[in-house]
Amino acid sequence: xxxxxxxxxxxxxxxxxxxxxxxxxxxxxxxxxxxxxxxxxxxxxxxxxxxxxxxxxxxxxxxxxxxxxxxxxxxxxxxxxxxxxxxxxxxxxxxxxxxxxxxxxxxxxxxxxxxxxxxxxxxxxxxxxxxxxxxxxxxxxxxxxxxxxxxxxxxxxxxxxxxxx
Numbered sequence: 178x179x180x181x182x183x184x185x186x187x188x189x190x191x192x193x194x195x196x197x198x199x200x201x202x203x204x205x206x207x208x209x210x211x212x213x214x215x216x217x218x219x220x221x222x223x224x225x226x227x228x229x230x231x232x233x234x235x236x237x238x239x240x241x242x243x244x245x246x247x248x249x250x251x252x253x254x255x256x257x258x259x260x261x262x263x264x265x266x267x268x269x270x271x272x273x274x275x276x277x278x279x280x281x282x283x284x285x286x287x288x289x290x291x292x293x294x295x296x297x298x299x300x301x302x303x304x305x306x307x308x309x310x311x312x313x314x315x316x317x318x319x320x321x322x323x324x325x326x327x328x329x330x331x332x333x334x335x336x337x338x339x340x341x342x
Contacts, residue, residue: 192282192286193281193282193283193285193286193290193293194279194282194283194285194286195244195248195279195282196221196241196244196282197214197278197279197281197282197285198248198251198275198278198279198282199239199244199245199247199248199251200214200221200223200239200244200247200274200278201273201274201275201276201277201278201279202247202251202274202275203239203247204223204225204273204274204275204278205273205274205275207227208227208228208264209225209226209227209267209274210225210226210227210228210229210264210265210266210267210297211225211226211229211234211265211297212224212225212274212295212296212297213225213294213295213296213297214293214294214295214296215293215294216291216292216293216294217238219240219241220238220239220240220241220243220244221238221239221244222236222237222238223236223237223238223239224236228264229264229265251275265297265299266297266298266299266300266301266302266323266326269323269327270326270327270330272330276330276333277326277329277330279333280329280330280332280333281295281304281329283333283336284329285304285306288306288308288317289308289309289310290306290307290308290317291306291307291308291309292306292307293305293306294306300322300323301320301321301322301323301325301326302320302321302326303318303319303320303321304318304319304321305317305318305319
């Protein structure tokens with residue numbers, strides 16, 4: 178898989194913080210649940226349901242150019258105008274997906290992660306990624322319950338100095 182950053186682009190598509198924020202802002206536009214994100218060589222595969230009782234997921238792909246366009250639109254209007262009401266894990270987080278995915282992306286960037294997978298469960302998220310360290314490649318997985326999600330969000334708000342950034 179091509180490493181992020183090897184493309185030489187000066188935009189924000191070399192950072193999970195911004196890639197995941199773009200995906201999150203898209204997900205905030207309609208009610209979604211049971212989200213799964215899988216990193217592809219040039220973007221992400223997204224699988225989601227629009228209701229807890231649905232059986233057939235919607236599946237779509239986002240390449241880095243589409244995510245950059247999503248970020249451009251986001252910065253033009255500064256904050257999403259509309260947050261859909263979400264179900265499942267996201268029902269407890271009024272700021273929606275965008276803020277959390279941005280915060281998670283920051284943590285993934287700091288850890289040197291790549292080849293990420295995010296899977297929403299009934300009671301939290303599973304995040305897995307590959308990390309290269311001292312010439313060795315290892316696969317890591319984290320289970321995040323709602324208190325962990327809240328902690329990551331609060332840490333990001335403190336780091337950025339404002340919950341409205």
